[in-house]
Amino acid sequence: MLLFTMVMNDEPNNLKQNNIDEKLFxxxxxxxxxxxxxxxxxxxxxLYAYLLSIVKNHDExxxxxxxxxxxxxxxxxxxxxxxxxLAWIFTIAKNLHLSNLRKGKKEIYLDSDEISNNAKFSYIxxxxxxxxxxxxxxxxxxxxRKIVMLYAVSGLKHRExxxxxxxxxxxxxxxxxxxxxxxxxxxxxxxxxYEEFK
Amino acid sequence: xxxxxxxxxxxxxxxSVDQAPIDILDNIKNQTVVKMIKHDxxxxxxxxxxxxxxxxxxxxxxxxxxxxxMFNIFQFRLPxxxxxxxxxxxxxxxxxxxxxxxxxxxINDEAAEIVKDIEFKGKEIEIVTGEIVxxxxxNNYISEDDDVMLLSVYNKDLEKxxxxxxxxxxxxxxxxxxxxxxxxxxxxxxxKSNTVDEFAKKYGVSVGKMTFIRNMIILNPELKTEELVxxxxxxxxxxSNDIGIDIEKIIDSGNxxxxxxxxxxxxxxxxxxxxxxxxxxxxxxxxGNIKAMEIALGLANGKIVDFELDEDDGYxxxxxxxxxxxxxxxIELDAYTGEVLEFEKDD
Numbered sequence: 001m002l003l004f005t006m007v008m009n010d011e012p013n014n015l016k017q018n019n020i021d022e023k024l025f026x027x028x029x030x031x032x033x034x035x036x037x038x039x040x041x042x043x044x045x046x047l048y049a050y051l052l053s054i055v056k057n058h059d060e061x062x063x064x065x066x067x068x069x070x071x072x073x074x075x076x077x078x079x080x081x082x083x084x085x086l087a088w089i090f091t092i093a094k095n096l097h098l099s100n101l102r103k104g105k106k107e108i109y110l111d112s113d114e115i116s117n118n119a120k121f122s123y124i125x126x127x128x129x130x131x132x133x134x135x136x137x138x139x140x141x142x143x144x145r146k147i148v149m150l151y152a153v154s155g156l157k158h159r160e161x162x163x164x165x166x167x168x169x170x171x172x173x174x175x176x177x178x179x180x181x182x183x184x185x186x187x188x189x190x191x192x193x194y195e196e197f198k
Numbered sequence: 199x200x201x202x203x204x205x206x207x208x209x210x211x212x213x214s215v216d217q218a219p220i221d222i223l224d225n226i227k228n229q230t231v232v233k234m235i236k237h238d239x240x241x242x243x244x245x246x247x248x249x250x251x252x253x254x255x256x257x258x259x260x261x262x263x264x265x266x267x268m269f270n271i272f273q274f275r276l277p278x279x280x281x282x283x284x285x286x287x288x289x290x291x292x293x294x295x296x297x298x299x300x301x302x303x304x305i306n307d308e309a310a311e312i313v314k315d316i317e318f319k320g321k322e323i324e325i326v327t328g329e330i331v332x333x334x335x336x337n338n339y340i341s342e343d344d345d346v347m348l349l350s351v352y353n354k355d356l357e358k359x360x361x362x363x364x365x366x367x368x369x370x371x372x373x374x375x376x377x378x379x380x381x382x383x384x385x386x387x388x389x390k391s392n393t394v395d396e397f398a399k400k401y402g403v404s405v406g407k408m409t410f411i412r413n414m415i416i417l418n419p420e421l422k423t424e425e426l427v428x429x430x431x432x433x434x435x436x437x438s439n440d441i442g443i444d445i446e447k448i449i450d451s452g453n454x455x456x457x458x459x460x461x462x463x464x465x466x467x468x469x470x471x472x473x474x475x476x477x478x479x480x481x482x483x484x485x486g487n488i489k490a491m492e493i494a495l496g497l498a499n500g501k502i503v504d505f506e507l508d509e510d511d512g513y514x515x516x517x518x519x520x521x522x523x524x525x526x527x528x529i530e531l532d533a534y535t536g537e538v539l540e541f542e543k544d545d
Binding site: 033036037040044045048049052058062065066069070071072073074075077078079080082087088091092095096099121123124125126128129130131132133136148149151152153157158159166168169170171173174177180183184187188 | 201202203204207208209210211212213214215216217218219220222223225226227229231232233234236237238239240241242243244389391392393501503504519521524525526544
């Protein structure tokens with residue numbers, strides 16, 4: 001057997017993701033507010049991590065999160081269970097972001113790329129926490145950010161992350177390792193970001 | 199800033215995100231929600247697999263003959279498999295879903311010469327492969343018995359790529375037998391990764407050959423890409439044999455005894471790491487990367503995705519991650535004794 005073809009084997013599709021029961025969508029469709037709350041609490045930090053790795057801005061992340069949950073409420077009755085509830089939520093969030101970009105809504109958050117503006121993460125009290133987050137947002141590319149942030153925050157396994165963002169497990173893992181290496185190196189060498197927070 | 203390990207980095211990220219003030223639930227609950235009649239571009243669920251997509255295209259197509267016609271054209275033009283044949287000239291062949299060739303691309307100048315007279319458009323892959331082998335023989339690229347050919351196939355569908363490897367492999371073998379040639383023929387069904395693609399482009403080699411080199415490096419991280427890319431395939435195999443890489447682990451040689459003769463040699467001991475500082479361990483030897491990989495692959499036979507020698511207070515251990523059958527294994531080995539310190543299966 002070839003060593004490197006083994007990883008290409010199809011993964012089982014029936015994984016629970018972040019333990020979201022797909023029946024929740026059915027209940028949300030029936031205006032069950034408790035189901036919505038359940039879904040919200042299950043996914044809040046995970047969705048935040050996912051969106052923050054895309055837009056790199058706290059306020060914009062909250063804005064799209066809110067739109068995402070509202071969109072779920074208005075379309076939950078159309079949801080077809082495929083065993084990938086989180087992938088659907090991420091898809092909605094990503095599409096909302098793209099649609100906002102097209103509508104030029106981005107202007108509200110003028111400096112979302114200006115990571116040096118530390119007021120943005122002023123709610124983070126521990127300096128090291130803040131430096132690491134800034135580093136992630138500054139030196140990683142978008143896929144690396146998603147992979148690292150989701151892994152750190154969501155408690156999802158690599159294979160679940162791979163499935164929910166539509167990458168292969170092997171790709172996800174190698175990007176994950178490359179990303180952590182980059183972060184470690186950057187922190188040791190003390191990038192510019194570091195000086196500001198010293 | 200201080201030197202953080204992976205766990206600490208992840209914890210810092212988690213702490214940051216956990217502190218983020220997210221107070222939107224009440225807002226959401228107070229929204230008046232209008233139920234949508236059907237999915238829009240935002241909420242559309244991605245199809246489970248490409249098969250479903252094709253099916254849905256088909257059902258539309260059934261409604262209109264024009265659509266059906268378009269679909270056929272679409273299907274013929276759409277790339278499906280990528281096939282690489284490397285001797286030292288390297289060619290890339292792209293086929294559609296019906297296994298007809300739609301593109302034939304020389305990877306280097308030697309290859310341009312090989313393919314320049316080959317008519318490929320719409321011909322079956324087997325025919326085109328045969329013509330390429332003929333042309334390679336005519337141009338004396340396959341003459342000695344220790345010439346090496348590498349066949350690599352990429353298709354999203356693993357089963358299909360395996361089948362194609364088998365079929366094209368047979369075609370090539372038959373052609374070679376007809377011409378009384380007996381080079382070493384290696385074949386692999388390959389995975390796609392951006393890094394391998396990038397490197398292949400950068401160094402002007404085929405993705406197939408680059409994959410082979412990548413796998414050599416995974417098995418022996420001391421090898422350097424730059425040093426390998428210019429070498430011929432037979433030289434790469436010599437090197438693998440010299441340093442004790444088990445070629446069968448990274449490629450299918452069809453049990454060619456020129457490759458599979460087990461090389462029983464003392465494992466190279468790799469003591470570069472402990473010559474700077476620590477005194478306790480000076481007299482002790484690390485088991486070496488290759489031995490560590492062998493132990494790890496013995497525990498989980500798959501693909502090594504991460505391999506590191508880690509030092510913690512003068513204590514060395516190998517940290518190895520392997521993906522096998524869709525599971526991720528984390529293995530830690532004592533770098534001196536090879537003792538398994540940790541073995542975790544992540545599902």
